[in-house]
Amino acid sequence: MLMHQHGIGAWVARRRLRSPDKVALVHGADATVTYAQFADAVDRVSAVLRGRGVGVGDAVAYLGENSPEFLQVMFGVAQVGAVFVPVNTRLAPPEVGHLLTDSAARVLIHDPEFAAPVAAALPAARPPQTVVTGEGTPQRPGLTRLTRAADAGHPGPAPTGPDDPAAIVYTSGTTGRAKGAVLTHGNLTWVALNCVVDYDVVSTDVALMISPLFHVASLGMGALPVILKGATMVVERGFEPGRALAQIARHRVTMLSGVPTTYQLLADHPDWATTDLSTLAKLTCGGSAVPTRILDAYEARGLSFSQGYGMTEASPGVTALPPAMTRAKQGSVGLPHFFTDVRITDPGGAVLPAGEVGQIEVAGPNVFPGYHGLPAATAEAFTADGWFRSGDLGRLDDDGCLHVSGRLKDMIISGGENIYPAEIELLLGEIDGVVSAAVIGVPDDRWGEVPWAVVTVREGARVDTAVVRAHLDGRIARYKLPRNVVIVDELPRTASGKVRKTQLRARFAG
Incomplete structure (x- = not known):
């Protein structure tokens, strides 16, 4: 029944077969969820969604902080062949309303603390059904109460192919309204495979998730590779430097992802010097280049970074700089991911040689097919031969490493x-x-x-x-x-x- 499902909706069921007793998630005060328990919870979420009329191609939005429920809903949505729409918790109600209207979300699942902004955000025309996480009330049961009462049987995932949409992730953009990047099951599978190859993710890894899962980097390059490999994820609701350091030592964390500010806050914390960081082996950093002062602080503790570059439209990974090259190639964002290609072009579209600055273009199975409901914007985003125009400027050096110069419009x-x-x-x-x-x-x-x-x-x-x-x-x-x-x-x-x-x-x- 599973083999006709070639999307991420089948992953947790396959994990249940391979590693049922392995801890998949750690959350709260050291509560654990095995892969068998995780898969059972996803089955129940699928049953709840089906009971609310969600089917193949329907959009289901989620507004909430990091939690097991976030992941259960994402995989439950995929299992019924629907489309997951993660919503940034920092958006204002009009922005949330735009996402709900644009995606035509059938259901919105949200944390209780967002009830007021959700009420302000719901579109007047065809508002989605809303469900809160947690218990809710007997009159308006929450997701926990609903899933507890739902059928625990595994109905089998809806038939899904690599080219079918799995998620709509809205680009924050620096101008204009957010555009919904449609990411397929194939896109998310290939970005996870890129991470497995380039970051050497293994089943014994323990990843600390301190970055918001509603960001595509945390989702595509954090959660998905961990679950694909059957590793363990320590899910933190938010980022607090002292607690993060304590969790690293307590759970023998091996993997950590963040932005330069994240790493600076950790290094500036009073507990930095005394925390046992001996298990940390894989530090990934995106957003911008890691300043020298942060490199120095981490190298003094025997740690080094894999820096990277990406964008929502690439699910999001484009390049990664191996830790061994951090100093020699400082300022670079590294080599293209294993299954991804990068080239540099001039304003006329001609491919430029190494050393010359031009627009960064990307191709590969992790690159999205287009923007939701925006055919003109999609056509403009791609070259005639199918490469995605990033809008960023950069150059490739003689070793194939990418150096980002900035946004094209910011030059x-x-x-x-x-x-x-x-x-x-x-x-x-x-x-x-x-x-x-x-x-x-x-x-x-x-x-x-x-x-x-x-x-x-x-x-x-x-x-x-x-x-x-x-x-x-x-x-x-x-x-x-x-x-x-x-x-x-x-x-x-x-x-x-x-x-x-x-x-x-x-x-x-x-």
Whole structure:
């Protein structure tokens, strides 16, 4: 009955056959869920969804923090052949409403604490059925109560092929409304396989999940490879540095994923120096390049990173830098994943040789087929020969490693010279006291535009234009040196953490 199901909906049932007594999830105060228990819970979620009329191709949205329920719902949705729509918990009600309307979600499952924003977000026309996680009430039973009463039998997953949609993940975007990237069962399978190959995920691994599962990086490159290999995931509802360090030691964690800020907060915590980190073997970092000060702190503890680059449309992994190359290729985001290809093209679409900066284009079985309900945007996103146009600038070096220069629209042209903000931002991250940085172009009568640095700094730190220029002078061309340094309380960011440079330009460039 299973073999006609070639999607992720069959994974947990297959895990139940292979490793029923293996711990799949650890959560809360050390509660454990075996793969057999996990698969049984997914069966019950599937029964609940079927009972609410959810079938093949229907969308089911989930708004909640990391929890076993998040994963049970995701696989339950896949098992009935429906489409999973993870919703960022930080979105405002109008943004949530857009996702629900655009995806035509039939059911919305959400944590109880989001009841008020959900009520404000529900579209007036064809609102989805809503179910809260937890017990709920006898009058309005929650997911826990519903699944307890549901049929525990395994009905067999709906027939699903690699090209069928598994999820719609909405891009945060820096302008305009979020677009729904349709990720197929094949996309999610191949991104998990890329991680298994390039990060050497094994069944004995213990992964600490501190990043939100509603982000495609945590989902596609965190949860899915772990479950595919039958490893163990420690599911944390949120990220608190002290608790994360305690969990690493308590559960002998081997795998950890995050962004540079995550790793900086861990290293800055008072318990950092005394926590047993001896089992940590696989640290992955995305979002931006890891600053030298963070590399130093981790290398002092015998740890190194695999840095990477990706995007929602690639499920999301595109490249990974092996830990052995971290220093030699510092500033690079690594080699294309095993089953993924990268090329660099000029504005006319011609492929550029190594060393030349152009648009990064991606191809591979992990690359999505298109945006939900947006055929024109989909057509514009792909080249005639099927490569996805990332909108990012970069170059490949002689060893095939990718160096990201920034967003195509963020490139600064000063006196006819191209300036790529990512290059400067990486160096700004080395300055003591700088927490985060963004470089933008500001109009200039003489040069057309000149770079400015907008930074957040640690309390008590002295960072000004003179300090920044002194640090950068001699390391980059003088026309790239920021003409001004502005200190702000925080940088405006999208829901996925990307800096909204359009807002910074509007504020400082007039």
